Amino acid sequence: MSEIILSVRDLKKYFPIKAGVLQKTVGHVKAVDGVSFDIVKGETLGIVGESGCGKSTTGRAIIRLFEKTGGDVYFNGKEVHSLNHKELRAIRPKMQMIFQDPYSSLNPRMTVGQIVGEALLDHGIITDKVELRKKVMKTIEECGLASYHIDRYPHEFSGGQRQRIGIARALALDPDFIIADEPVSALDVSIQAQIINLLMDLQKERGFTYLFISHDLSVVEHISTRVGVMYLGSMVELANKKDMYKNPLHPYTQALLSAAPVPDPTAERKRIILTGDIPSPANPPSGCKFHTRCPYAMPICKTDIPEFKDRGNKHFVACHLLDKNN
Amino acid sequence: MRQYITRRVLQMIPILLGLSIIIFGLFALAPGDFIDANLSKNLSAEKVAELKALYGFDQPLHIRYFRWAGDALRGNLGDSLQFSKPVTSVINDYVWNSFILSAFSYLLSIILAVPIGIISATKQYSKFDMGATVVALIGISMPAFFLGLLMIKIFAIDLHILPVSGMRTAGLNATGFAAMADVGKHLILPTLVLAFSGVGSLMRYTRTSMLEVIKQDYIRTARAKGLSEKTVIYRHALRNALIPIVTILGLMLPGLFGGAMITEQIFAFPGIGKIALGALSKRDYPLMMGFNMFMAVLVLLGNLLSDILYAAVDPRVRLK
């Protein structure tokens, strides 16, 4: 069996909801509510799911930008949340994140060169100024920017260009593991292809491991080895890419796949339309969280939480429908 | 939040205690005492010793401190040596005059400084900005006594429209509204003098922080909504620029009660600033202690207030 680089066990992250003048906590947003998965070295786990279902939060909790509410995150065998300041700093370069929002994640007062290069400098990986500049130029060019961009400030770039700065920042460190939070959604398809190719090439060359969060199902399909589907803070389906796309088992996954737009104006579309109220993560529905919108909901779905279990061939699904059948 | 406030208020107790020790120590270390400061040729050595014993200056420092602290805890700040009156009543006699003066001038400087700062920022390097900057800098580089005299010369002496000094017209037996108007007339010049130097700095801070904010994307969004420029600036931008302004306002709180020494002096205004200064130069320990502890409480409260306001102004600020 291949080496597990990241192991997430029952991860939980709740945000308090504050109200009133005195900001009393009146409840919690259960942004991530018990997510578990493993990532094997060299693979790409794609994560898709409804917007707001906790994908970014999961990513941030993994690299400990948020303190977890519960559960464990093991990176190379070490529990990330119990590391001290120094140990944490030491593993940071090995574990990088590409942020979803390309603008607010760039310091407006730093040039591209500084943004991309400073971590190298700071971790003492490259200390020579000229060397550093070369490395930064190389990296930004790899990410589809031009070397003359190096002395510009973020606000001078278009959205897609900014995203590439963020990617370059993460890649510059040569990390083992990268959480890519919608890294290509702001890019045009050509650059998108370029970045995806780059990510995949690097993976091949250097054995990178990715946690790839995206809404674009086709991109996820292309890049991932396995794909997980999240719904309202939980993982509802996790399977091999092929299994997932050919044979989606969870009703939500099926709806998702059917909704993917096709770049053909004449194509026929048969979408599964989800009806019903969209539930709130502050007050998630009992039982199966999806039952409020599920076309196949049964009485049991309202009461019992379906088990997230292997339905053969490492295809994990949490759905009572499958329990019935088995 | 409530917890935070409670904790901060509780923290004030040891801080005030520590401060009282520091301040007491400072006053005790300051050379000379009340008797030296009121040097009189008539005092024989024995009489001096007797007086020092009466005031307790002959006691060791810690005894003196505990005596003071013990009384203070019971709400008794002692008697001012200079006025032979309870410290609390001396402070009470003067502090409200200062408060009225400061309150008006702060109000005036805020009313002036914030909009001027904003306009300066939105029209950076325009004539208005340049003009406002020059005026602000004049306010900063001009000593208060100079400005005071200038105002007196113009308005009181040459134009004869305002009184030279004091707080009330001597011999005017006015009551009610007329008395208030009289006080008001006396307040105009000192208020202007105080406000003038305050406007400068507040305006500069407002301008800078506005300059930062108006280039943000959300200001563009606000404009895209078709909001009037006024709404964009005064609602969307100002709110984001408030953090430094709130800090300054918090820092201003003690000044509200602390009096303005020089201005009070020039206008013979019966404020606490003059008294506090006199207390130091006369080494009136109980009064100094009382006044400075009062100020210390205000400093702490002012800063607490601005900390609380941060959270109200910017929801991203997390206080812990």
Next chain:
Amino acid sequence: QEAAAPEQAAEKADLTTQTVDIHKAEDPSKNPQQALDRKDTIVVGMTEFSGKFMEQFRQSSYDMYVNQMIFEQLVEVDDEGKPVDEGIATWTVENDNKYIFKLKDGIKFSDGTDVKAEDVEFSYLLLADPNYDGDSDMSKYGFVGFDDYKNGSATSIEGIKVIDDKTIEFTLEEPNAEVIYFFTGGIVPKAYYGANYTKGDLSSVKALLTKPMGSGPYKMVEYKEGQSVTFTANEHYWKGQPAVKNVIFTVTAKSTAMQSFLGGQTDIEMMDVSIENVEQLKAAGFVDLHRFPTNGYGYLGMNNALPKFSDKRVRQALAYALNRKDVVEAIYGPFGNVLNVPQSRVAWSYSEEGINEYGYDMEKAAALLDEAGWTMGDDGFRYKDGEKFEIFFTGMADHPVLDIMLPVMIESYKQLGIDLKVEYVDFPTLTEKTNNFSAEMWFMAWGLTPDPGDSSNVYRTGGPQNKYNYANPKVDELFIQGSKETDFEKRKAIYAEIYKVLNDELPCIIVYQRSDMWAANSRLEGFHVTPYKEFTKDLWKVTIKE
């Protein structure tokens, strides 16, 4: 307009022959309307009040003016500072140590009650209270039974005896020439102040500090802290109803006092004497100026115990090298005088007999230093035993005299070969430095009372205010003699002798006596002030001209 040169600005009045120089307003028609509008009120400008409105407790001179409006005393002094019986009593002395006071008739407190001997006793008992913390030092006169009262359980002082409602006797253990001035303290009503008073607890008395009551020409109506004191005529005043019903003492700012006076906001104010001020006031046309020598002098103190100052030739050299005349001229113009003895030139005890003037003379100064062994080095400074002549001068900042005198001193002393280094501290620090003799040279001023004996504290060996470390048995002896001699002529001779010695030995360099000046609006008639008699004394006689 330009500041006129001193010579043209004012003619120099000789204040040794005349106590007060009065300059009458030249054009009263210039009187500002604001002043003319006040028909029954006089407004006096003052600097500040501490609110200790009882002579027993007062510290500042501004409080004193208030007190003098309200309280009266047994003994008054004349223009020369000699005691006279213009107060509320007449007195006789028995055996040089028993003073018998008889209260005059018809003297009433402002509440209409008579002033009685027991009020006088009470007024003095307060000073002997064990917890009394005012300035007055009663112990030094040796009243019989004083100690038993102050530190013992006696309920009265044996030496202070009420004979009847009008008569009171004070007995001393031995004759004391100074005690007569002790009877110039204010008399307070016992019924009012003593109502809740028990010996040892002055709080009930102090609580009335801002609500004083006495027998003076005016009574207090209102005291506004930091702002004003308002008086109204005391209808029971024994010398007659005051002519002007209301008097207000109002606080003015030092820098703008002139302006409020010229604007007519105040009628009377003490003005700093300077060429500019006099000129401005004269030019205003409606101002009467009353100028007289200040009761006090400014001096340069030296710690005589320091090796460099222990030689009197050095001290003399320092005096010769300082052009006091020019300095005083520069500061006060014609309104100040170089002074050589520690007494006011108008005081009865003033004497210039055998006095060395120490006129500006650099050669003499240099010669004296040479004589004293301070020889000129190559660097332009003097040395003795390898030590450079360096003086640390301690002063207070923003002092009008120092602002002018110091630059001159620095320059002259440098010429003489002395490096004068100046440091500034605040007043209490300076007193503490002099108290523990850590100051080398400093500048201060002393106030004077009509009694020449109070200089003893300053110049006798170990005197409480002798910060010069000056010791001369002869001076000590003369001071003792002076305090016992009750004959004024003989006393004067004793002090003349003291002054001569001090002038020769120069424990400190006395620099100047300046002038005080009261400006009064010319619409006031009968304003009168002399060095020893405050304007308040005769304010009740003042009338307002139509």
Next chain:
Amino acid sequence: MAKTLVEFKDVHTYFYTEAGTVKAVNGVSYKIKEGETVCVVGESGCGKSVTALSLMRLIAAPQGEIVKGNISFDGKDITSLSEEEMMSIRGNDISMIFQEPMTSLNPVFTVGNQIMESIMLHQKLDKKQARDKAIEMVKLVGIPRAEAIVDSYPHELSGGMRQRIMIAMALSCNPKLLIADEPTTALDVTIQAQILDLMRDIKQKTQTSIMLITHDLGVVAEMADYVVVMYAGKVIEEGPVNDIFKNPLHPYTRGLLKSKPVINQETDRLYSIPGQVPNPIGMKDSCYFHERCEHCMEICKTQIPTIKYYDEQHKISCFLYDGEGK
């Protein structure tokens, strides 16, 4: 034939930076007709957003400036309107969904507040009504617990939620023209489908024109009536959606279409257009695409091609088709 709502005529928008003048929009002309959806696609950084901002007259002064050309909206020339007149157009006649949802929302106001603001301004509703309308809008864009969300601050929302808030804001005032700058990049496909439906609905109901800037060719295929392809500040190809997808002419457009991964179509490696966008500062007279073009000819290196009709509706700017079109 529908009336023309917006017409860009030879618009040039430049930014003056230290490094030189960035000709972000360099002679753009096209039309948007009433009730029509025009999709603008193109390489990231090619000036799509700046074109839109020029239309809104929101180019950041003083560095940015519309230097040439005019833009007519509803018969008025935008470039010569007074600031007051612009104010009544913005948010009311034209509303815009900005690309960066995080930085485009004011961090110190609740999102509800920000939505209500324009409702109150343009629809003259009172506070209560505006709030109800805001909640309705938030529900409409598919955010659960709308009542609570309107009281949250932007930083408390996920990327997709912020984006939907922006959409809600823009849609709340029934504009004549909706500019949507990559409105769905942060959204999952189900929500995206929902939003696209919403936009279509609005368009049908109120004859709103839509200027949709996007990278997602799937979205283009679904939404567009007409497509404008931009490259390096210029329009290089435009035409009805079917023409563009079925018969892309410009090598760049072809490359774009090739780059897009499609679900269930395995490819080893995504196609990406080789090379870099040229430095927009000091560009030479040439076809800006020539360095990356497979069909580059001599003329491409020395002359700037002009845009010409290829057939009735399809316009193209490429020397390859010189003589072919009419």
Next chain:
Amino acid sequence: MEAVNKKVKISSNETIESPWRMTYRRLKKNKLSMVGFVILLGMFIFSFIGPFLSPHDMITTNVLNANKPPSSQFWLGTDSVGRDVLLRLMLGGRISLLVGLVSVAISVFIGTLVGGLSGFYGGWIDNVLMRIADIFMAVPTMPILVILAAVMSDLKVLPERRIFVVMFILGILSWAGLSRLVRGQILTLREQEFMQAAEALGLKDSRKIFKHLIPNVVPTIIVNATLGIGSSILMESALSFLGLGVVPPIPSWGNMIQAVNNFYNFQNRPWLWIPPGVCIFLTVMAINLFGDGLRDALDPKLKR
């Protein structure tokens, strides 16, 4: 593969510009800041070189020549003991300029540091540092200065050096306000996403504070410093009544402008106070112009 294998070319003659140089270059382009810089430079030359060109000297007094209006001999008139006002103005500049810069530099340094640490770390560190700031704010400065004066007097510190000690101490005492300003802004800055990105990079805290946060607060710091220099020049003179200002014969602008305190001088001898007033104003103005220029030079969004 194209993108990956593309050769990185750095032309050999490309110079690497440090941020400092860049700022400097931008500053140079900003006319106003250059005006400020030139004025400031002029002030320094005036104060430090000017006195050597004066025919007068600082020590010689001439009471007969006192308070003379400007003439060909005394260009700016004479003071109350007949010294040349112009010379005193030049010499006064030495003290005032140094004093202003020294105390402000110290307080800005400490204030920024404390504010940065406090705002960045938050939690108990913030609490402790801010409580210390509270204490520094609440402790009255005057008695400290009085004590200082006495101690220096006892130690016989050379009088002309004392003012620097005082300004040093004042700098140490007056950082608290700035630290609160800095912290206040950092409190919001640190919640922004780019700080999370910095955290994800595992940057050193010092880098996060000084490279990421502080640059975003620089404008406020500049304003604070500008205001501080003006007020400490004036403060120096206000201190004199505590015995802490300059001592004779050394002049300072703050001290000279005190002449105006006398109404007669104010009305009739403008040559005593207008020159120092103008000097203080010009200095503050210059520093402010320079500060504004610096602010703009550091602002990436405002370059044109």
